[in-house]
Amino acid sequence: MNKEQLIEKLEYRRKTFEHVFPTKHAYSIAIELAEQLDEPQEQPKIVAPKEFDEWYQEIKEKYSRPGSARRFALWKLSQKGFGRHFENANHEEVDYESKLGVWVRKNQELAIDAIFYGYEVEEPLYRVKIPMFEWNEESAESAELKTAFVYLIHNVTSDETRISYDGNAFGNWKIKLTESQIKTIDERFWAFAVPVEE
Template identity: 30%
Template sequence: MTKFELPEKPKKTNTSEDFNNLRKAVDELDKFDYAWKTHANKADRRINAANKYIEELERENQRLIANAKPQQALPVVPECVAEFIEDCKKEGECLFGIFADATRVEHDMPDLVYFWLGDEGNNDELFARAWLDGYTVEKLQLFYIELPNVYGLKNKILVSKVENGIIVEFSNGKNYALKFTEQEIKSIDERYWQFAVPVEDGE
């Protein structure tokens, strides 16, 4: 039997059309590569510019922090001083006028403010800061005047009314008892200070 062999398949040869198609494909790839590289370069430049700007901001921030003056806390003044400042400002008074006037009568300055400014502690500068920058009001400790039990009474005897610097009424328990500052108690009579009992929070 004779063996038949298939003829060899002819090899495809590249025609000029194939070369043209290949050249077009390569050109398209070059265009894409160029566009991508251009876009990437622009993005890199923007990122670098943004990083430089961030570094400048951080340096400026550090400079400001280093040069910043610590903010001073607002001065703490008694309630009577705070009220006097607000009253003067409502009436259109100026700070210079308060200090320029040698007498306290002109501004109807309360005794407590007058003594706090001068005799008590020379608080002129503190007063000026409070006037100009604002203030926080000092929370004064309040007290009851609790008198000793007499005649075997069970309830505590507390002062409930004062008139013209004289104690005129008492109460059993704290419901009607007056609350005083240390200065107010001593202004009635310094001997009452020994009977002062602190007012607790919420009372």
């Protein structure tokens, strides 16, 4: 039921109770309040790790009847912590220290909201670590080639890309990039992408 339908129903009932002043007055107040209602605002998408998505997809595969996967997932999320461990679709305990277990433990309400309102899967982050060859001049007798690494940094505001010799990000410059960001800059950089360790 939307706001207009609610107001129509309240006005109909107010007319029905026209002869009873307190009831008519109560409906007038209800209509006045209903007119002040804001339209529901869209809930921002929740970003969940890929392990959470895999857990929920497994539930969807096992419980394919309409609405049953959602109810099962909400049941599993809400029973956690009441003498029960967090479980997967097969009622097997999820490791407490796994990435999924830690995330759900720290974000139980967020996980429930993700099931209710939808979510986006968190993209893993990478550093682009490019080898650079230079002469080792420390050794006077024999100059040898050594490998050093430089890192790609990207300015999220100006969309510029530069090389960083120390691997540090600053200001609007980011060193941790998603796969899509790296490939947008230049697909050839993807060959040098290294997952960011947390």
